[in-house]
Amino acid sequence: MKVVVGGHIDHAEGHSDGYKSKAELGGGDAESFRDIATHWSMTLPLRVKDEEPDKCLHSLAQQRKWCAEKREEKEAVGDDGRPNALGIPPLCCHESRSFPRGRSSVTGRDRISTGRSGQFHNSTMRPEFRSYTAAWLSARNKDCNGVGSMESRAFAVEGESSSASAPPPAPPYFDLKAHMSAIAEAVNRELDVLVPVRYPEKIHEAMRYSLLSPGKRVLPLMCISACELVGGSQDVALPAACGLEMIHAMSLIHDDLPCMDNDDLRRGKPTNHKVFGEDMAVLAGDALLTLAFECMTKTPSSVPAGRVVRSIAILGKSLGAQGVVAGQIMDIASEGDPDVSLETLEYIHVHKTGALVEFAAACGAILGGGSEEEIASLSEYGRCLGLLHQVVDDILDVTKSSQQLGKTAGKDVLAKKATYPKLLGLKESQDFAQELARRAKSFLSSFDPQKAAPLYSLADYIANRQS
Amino acid sequence: MKVVVGGHIDHAEGHSDGYKSKAELGGGDAESFRDIATHWSMTLPLRVKDEEPDKCLHSLAQQRKWCAEKREEKEAVGDDGRPNALGIPPLCCHESRSFPRGRSSVTGRDRISTGRSGQFHNSTMRPEFRSYTAAWLSARNKDCNGVGSMESRAFAVEGESSSASAPPPAPPYFDLKAHMSAIAEAVNRELDVLVPVRYPEKIHEAMRYSLLSPGKRVLPLMCISACELVGGSQDVALPAACGLEMIHAMSLIHDDLPCMDNDDLRRGKPTNHKVFGEDMAVLAGDALLTLAFECMTKTPSSVPAGRVVRSIAILGKSLGAQGVVAGQIMDIASEGDPDVSLETLEYIHVHKTGALVEFAAACGAILGGGSEEEIASLSEYGRCLGLLHQVVDDILDVTKSSQQLGKTAGKDVLAKKATYPKLLGLKESQDFAQELARRAKSFLSSFDPQKAAPLYSLADYIANRQS
Incomplete structure (x- = not known):
């Protein structure tokens, strides 16, 4: 499969009578x-x-x-x-x-x-x-x-x-669960060192409260796996992987604020502002965001500085008003709107959560010294997986019980939120999810299947998760 | 004058009967x-x-x-x-x-x-x-x-x-006002390009509202002047200078939030959240902070990437839970406390505002290719000026009328805030301010006075401002 290197611009137009795509491409070489x-x-x-x-x-x-x-x-x-x-x-x-x-x-x-x-x-x-x-x-x-x-x-x-034609050969068996645990352990150990309890204690405690709360550490896993896939070692990607977790924690803290989603609970625990106060939660988020960028510079000195600069440039773009923030803005703007188009929904998903997933894979490939083609492939892989994660989230919300999910089911429907099943239908959504997983894996086809096994497994894991 | 390279740890202790310094230094080479x-x-x-x-x-x-x-x-x-x-x-x-x-x-x-x-x-x-x-x-x-x-x-x-001995020769006359205007114009032009109104418009408008509101652009001036002093050109420091303004704008937006200082007005205009809503203000701040780091990577490719990485590392440290955020946390914690020590007050000033001023000077010197000694000197210069700015602010609050200041005078006293005049006395505070200006300028003594003229003038400007 050939990677599209050039990129293009789609002109898609929403119609009030449903969703209709009109992909056009102007001339040009x-x-x-x-x-x-x-x-x-x-x-x-x-x-x-x-x-x-x-x-x-x-x-x-x-x-x-x-x-x-x-x-x-x-x-x-x-x-x-x-x-x-x-x-x-x-x-x-x-x-x-x-x-x-x-x-x-x-x-x-x-x-x-x-x-x-x-x-x-x-x-x-x-x-x-x-x-x-x-x-x-x-x-x-x-x-x-x-x-x-x-x-x-x-x-x-x-x-x-x-x-x-015949389906591509299946990648070798890989114990993703054990691999996930090992990476999560390494990342948690590092995070504990990176954000110690020091003066002024309260802000560090607020940062640690969200940062060190249990999580699967999927973003670090993706970053480290991409780095290793192109020939880098774990320690090369570890600081960036920790930075990713900091950004993840920061986005949850700010998202939960009363002026945003106004959530009291996160993973069964009181949200950051409920424990430390709103002022502290705003500042803890700011400090984590800042520290994430600082972490990027802690890459071992064996990595050329140019790669670090490039990663930071992309991180900035992925997070800012053309990335994660753009998704959040559109999510807020679409709240309660019964006419949100499928394109807008995808825009929200791809930006609000997908941008960071895409960055995780791309950053690992860059820091690990991947070729431009490898970086582009892993970036596309991440982009597909980011969207896949959200599509599956939408599907689970309508197909599983609260008990099965471990969180309130059906809340998207209750909140009249646009979701893939709502706009595309359940069956089509499930088909699309499978297609996204297949497409994500297709971007791994040029790599050694043995080495790419963690990323193959991760795509299946995200596509087939039941909670 | 020799720059103290080693650094040291002061052990200062506050007493309830006033402020008493007890500087101690353990052994060690x-x-x-x-x-x-x-x-x-x-x-x-x-x-x-x-x-x-x-x-x-x-x-x-x-x-x-x-x-x-x-x-x-x-x-x-x-x-x-x-x-x-x-x-x-x-x-x-x-x-x-x-x-x-x-x-x-x-x-x-x-x-x-x-x-x-x-x-x-x-x-x-x-x-x-x-x-x-x-x-x-x-x-x-x-x-x-x-x-x-x-x-x-x-x-x-x-x-x-x-x-x-005889006082050092006065640096040549320098038209700081004209220089300030020229730099402000260049920076404003660049900021306008860096944050265009684009999709999604609302967040970009919120960012621009605070970022492009009139200001003296002192941080960019310091950054660019430091860069030029060590032999760099304006375009080398311009992206970082713009990043500094973004961080400045971001800190004001988040500071003004209802859960923080809860301010309705900033420079005579409604604060960001009053115009765009709290959610937008939080996100605009996040996006500006992110874009500031991205800006650092936009340094011309003639600048070695290692310098960019080093600048970003220091920026992260200056802004985070050991820098600006630390100052904000201590400011919040000290609010209404009648027993704030002078050391704590200086800690707040040096971190909440000083850290960014120090970074501005240091960053310019690093990107401009200054020697380690030059970088250390300009960093100390910035540190002194950051504190000086705040000490003068404290003095003006009790010596000037609201009309003279263009803002409410005496509000520190009303808010029972710790200030230099309150803890040290007015006369001693004025002496200390003069000493800080002198000390800041002493860090310029090893440079060509002609080239250092902008920074000499800036120190005098900050020390002698009347509003």
């Missing part, structure tokens, strides 16, 4: 696609082919130059709201348009609503968004020639080959 | 001091002499090894609460002691109170804290021989030489 991906894709630094890590740091001057060029091109084709020859919606180029001061009535949610009436409105909103769901649906409907996107063709070709 | 500084000082990465930036990243293994060694030494001299031969209070070595689960009654504030009864209690709390105020008072009282700290001696020797 491979080089143009790489340009677009380089500048608009969330995973962009992974797609730059240059082997010199330093070169991946896009200087502001370069960015401005590119935007200026694209603006010129846009102006050349007119400002009629149609994508230009490169498939770039004009708005995207207005990077520095003036800011309307004061409270804007144009909230994300308003935009989603108004977006339904404008042909390219949604695509101008999220130029970098590649919808797996749309591509999959498109491929199922054989709507994959002519105007079909590269992504759709990939789904289609893979789907056909997997049904027509 | 210069090498021991460097070890202590390397592991406990907030500015530690600056103090490592090795020229290889990668080597500055203390691997976890090294940290653990050092702690284990120190623990052994501690155990050799007994666990009686007395500092051992290296002057290290025993508790400091318990980096990974077990965590008391659940809500702890041992808050930072409790510790401050109980600390007053135990001879070494305060010092076990903040082993890395070097109190300028204590050192200055100690030097004034000529209590600077024998058991006097190195810091006290530095203050004393400088004080004597500056009064006995």
